[in-house]
Amino acid sequence: MHLVSDSTGETLMTVARAATVQYENVQEIEHVYPLVRSHKQLDRVISEIEKAPGIVLYTLVDEEIAHRLEQKCRELGTPFVNILDPVFAVFQSYLNVTQTHRIGGQHAMDAEYFSRMEALNYTMMHDDGQIWDDLESADIVLLGISRTSKTPTCIYLANRGIKAANVPLVPGIPLPDNVKSLKNPMVVGLIASAERIQQIRRNRVLSLNSEGYNDQYVDRKEISQEINMTRRLCSEHQWPLIDVSRRSVEETAAEIMTLFKDYKTARENGVAEQQ
The missing domain is CATH 3.40.50 (Rossmann fold)
Incomplete structure (x- = not known):
């Protein structure tokens, strides 16, 4: 072609x-x-x-x-x-x-263009929980365990002018209180099947030639527990949860943008307030 x-x-x-x-x-x-x-x-x-x-x-x-x-x-x-x-x-x-x-x-380098650039800059600065103290300024915050496409999804959203941050969920490390109490941004959890995450993690380990990695990182049972932890957390805080197992980044982002549109409408009508 x-x-x-x-x-x-x-x-x-x-x-x-x-x-x-x-x-x-x-x-x-x-x-x-x-x-x-x-x-x-x-x-x-x-x-x-x-x-x-x-x-x-x-x-x-x-x-x-x-x-x-x-x-x-x-x-x-x-x-x-x-x-x-x-x-x-x-x-x-x-x-x-x-x-x-x-x-x-x-x-064209118009207001929309500069809005996208601002969103991209914000997203890169708030990737993988790098900055915790100003997440209220985000439009969307994604939560998920390792290898659930948090970063590429955030970058895709940023290219649509949405300030997206992502926070990793790590076993044994409590989620910071300021994330649990977020009021302005929409918080969304991402999960995938244990089989899918295990496959991606194994490929990741092989690509990095990692010899000293933690066996639990690729253990199916441990991964299942991490997924259940994510489910419980999102259920407790009434955060929407998206399974990305069979979704492309674009499809995941499209689902999030649909949720975000409804979220903004509800907030404008004085209905939504995340606990």
Whole structure:
């Protein structure tokens, strides 16, 4: 596949991967061409397509450059799709307004951009319980034992402008009182199956070539006890609990964002107050 964009190419990569996962036993080869904004840059892209013909997905605002790419694809007999054209057509029909043809508009350094940067900075500073004393300023606090995807989920949320902190749950170490008494942020517990956590922990130990690790870290019975500890804690404080065993980070984050939307609505209505 050839992914041709006048911006970062992230939209194309997301669409391409969402499509390819629907076809088992198909191994895709991606050629990504970001920031294609001139005919000279397009020449290089066309040369690569000629060498290895394949499906062409593109997002090009410049109509002349887009038209030239389409013509070349027709000559080569290569399928091509402007993935945003159907979306723009619906918007234009519904709004009765033409598009602005603004390149990379979704990446503009506006207030939303700086909000995301602030959230990312906050999340990195509050990863794995690094800072405990200002968690009230978080939007979301994730709790979980080791290897429950706390950090990647927080980073994903931060990229959506949500200030997310995460706190590890460690056997034998009580959860700090200031975490138990949080009022502003939504607290969410993450768990996974004992089998899944054991597998990830074993791989982690092997990748680090750790010789002096604690055997209990990968013991199935000990892991089950850690999971039960998380369940009891969340039940006691009425915190929502999400099982991430069969969820991607994106799916986990989507579930959390849905909960967070309801949480904010309830707070605005004066209903929610975590004990």
